[in-house]
Amino acid sequence: MTVKRLTAHNFRNLKEIELEADSGVNIIYGQNAQGKTNLLECIWLFTGAKSFRGAKDTELVSFGCESAHIAMDFTAHGREQTARIIFTPRRQAELNGIKLALPSKLAGEFYAVIFSPDHLSLIKDGPSERRRFLDLAIGQLWPGYIEVLRQYNRAVSQRNLLLKKARERAADCNTLEAFEREIARSGAVIMNYRSRYIEILNSTAPEIYHNISGKKERLSIEYVRKEGLFTESDLAEALESRRQQDILSGTTSVGPHRDDLEFEISGTKAGKYGSQGQQRSVVLALKLAEAQIIKQITGEQPVALLDDVMSELDTVRQDYILNHIKGWQVLITCCDPSPITKLINGKVFYMQGGRLCEG
Numbered sequence: 636m637t638v639k640r641l642t643a644h645n646f647r648n649l650k651e652i653e654l655e656a657d658s659g660v661n662i663i664y665g666q667n668a669q670g671k672t673n674l675l676e677c678i679w680l681f682t683g684a685k686s687f688r689g690a691k692d693t694e695l696v697s698f699g700c701e702s703a704h705i706a707m708d709f710t711a712h713g714r715e716q717t718a719r720i721i722f723t724p725r726r727q728a729e730l731n732g733i734k735l736a737l738p739s740k741l742a743g744e745f746y747a748v749i750f751s752p753d754h755l756s757l758i759k760d761g762p763s764e765r766r767r768f769l770d771l772a773i774g775q776l777w778p779g780y781i782e783v784l785r786q787y788n789r790a791v792s793q794r795n796l797l798l799k800k801a802r803e804r805a806a807d808c809n810t811l812e813a814f815e816r817e818i819a820r821s822g823a824v825i826m827n828y829r830s831r832y833i834e835i836l837n838s839t840a841p842e843i844y845h846n847i848s849g850k851k852e853r854l855s856i857e858y859v860r861k862e863g864l865f866t867e868s869d870l871a872e873a874l875e876s877r878r879q880q881d882i883l884s885g886t887t888s889v890g891p892h893r894d895d896l897e898f899e900i901s902g903t904k905a906g907k908y909g910s911q912g913q914q915r916s917v918v919l920a921l922k923l924a925e926a927q928i929i930k931q932i933t934g935e936q937p938v939a940l941l942d943d944v945m946s947e948l949d950t951v952r953q954d955y956i957l958n959h960i961k962g963w964q965v966l967i968t969c970c971d972p973s974p975i976t977k978l979i980n981g982k983v984f985y986m987q988g989g990r991l992c993e994g
C-alpha cells in the first residue's frame with residue numbers, strides 16, 4: 636500500500652497543498668503549528684475512520700470556508716486507485732469515481748497505522764486506553780468484533796442500572812440473570828478475540844522493540860484479566876457469585892471491561908519505571924506490530940504515519956525508524972531537522988504556514 640499523490644484544499648490550515656510521496660521514507664519537518672500533523676490527519680482519513688485527534692468533521696474545514704476537499708492517488712490490492720473526500724462539512728467519499736454510501740466504506744480499501752504523541756497515554760494512563768487500543772486494532776481486522784463489543788457494553792450498562800435498583804429492592808432478578816447470560820456470552824467472545832490478538836502481538840512487537848532499542852532490551856506483553864476467567868461459564872459463575880457485592884457497589888466487577896495489558900521492558904514495568912524514550916519505543920513497537928499484523932491477515936502493508944516520533948529518541952532508535960523499516964511506506968513529522976542528515980533514502984519536505992515544499 637503506497638500513497639502516491641495527495642492534494643488538500645481548505646483542509647484545516649492546508650489551503651492548497653500537493654504531496655508527491657516517496658514509496659519509502661518521507662520526512663515532513665517544520666516549526667510548531669505549521670500543519671505537519673494536519674497533513675498526517677488528512678492521509679489518515681482515507682482509512683475511513685474518524686480523526687485520530689477526536690476532531691469533528693466541522694473542525695476539519697479551514698476557518699471561514701464552506702467546505703474542504705482532499706484527494707489521494709494510492710496503490711492498493713495491486714492497482715492504482717483514487718479516493719476523494721469532501722467535507723461540506725458533512726463527509727462524503729468516493730473511490731475510483733464512484734460515490735460511497737458511507738465514508739466508512741473506505742475501511743479495507745486503504746490501510747494505515749498512526750503513531751501520535753497522544754498515544755503515549757497507552758503506557759502512561761489507566762487500562763481504558765489499552766482496551767481502546769485493543770478494540771480498535773481488533774475491530775479493524777474483524778468488523779464482527781465491534782458488534783459483539785456493543786452488545787456486551789449495553790448488557791453491562793443495563794446490569795449496572797438493575798444493580799442500583801436492587802439496592803432499593805426494586806429490581807427483577809430474572810432480568811438481572813438475563814443480562815448476566817448476555818454478558819457471559821458476549822464477554823467470552825471478546826476475551827477470545829483479545830487473547831488471539833495479544834498472542835499475535837506477542838509474536839511481533841517484542842522483535843520490533845528489540846530492534847528499535849539497538850538489540851539491547853526485551854519487551855513482553857501480558858493480557859491481564861481476573862484470575863481463572865477464560866470461558867463463558869467462568870464468567871457466568873463469577874457474575875453470579877459477585878452479585879451481592881456488585882449490588883452494594885452498583886457496578887459490575889468482573890468481565891472484559893476490566894481487562895488490561897501489561898508491558899514489561901527487560902523484566903520491569905514499562906508504565907512505572909520506563910524512561911520517556913523507552914515508553915515512546917514501546918508505543919512505536921505496538922503500532923508497527925499492528926501494521927505487521929494487518930499485513931499478515933489482509934496481505935496489504937499499511938502506510939505508517941508517525942507524528943513527532945523522533946523527539947526523546949537517541950540516535951540508535953532514530954536510525955531504526957529512518958533506515959530499517961524496510962519494504963513499506965513511512966511518513967514522519969518532526970520539528971528538529973537534524974534527523975534528516977541520517978536519512979539514507981527517501982524524500983524530505985518542509986512545511987511552513989500550511990504550505991509544503993520539497994527539500
Ligand SMILES: Nc1ncnc2c1ncn2[C@@H]1O[C@H](COP(=O)(O)OP(=O)(O)OP(=O)(O)O)[C@@H](O)[C@H]1O
Binds near residue numbers: 671
Ligand atoms: N479548521 C482549521 N482552520 C484553519 N486552521 C486550523 C484549523 N484547525 C487547526 N488549524 C491550525 O493548524 C495549525 C497547524 O496545526 P498542526 O497541528 O498541523 O501543527 P504542527 O505543524 O503539527 O505543529 P506541532 O509541531 O506543534 O505539532 C494550528 O496552528 C491550528 O490553529
Ligand SMILES: [Mg+2]
Binds near residue numbers: 942
Ligand atoms: Mg503536530
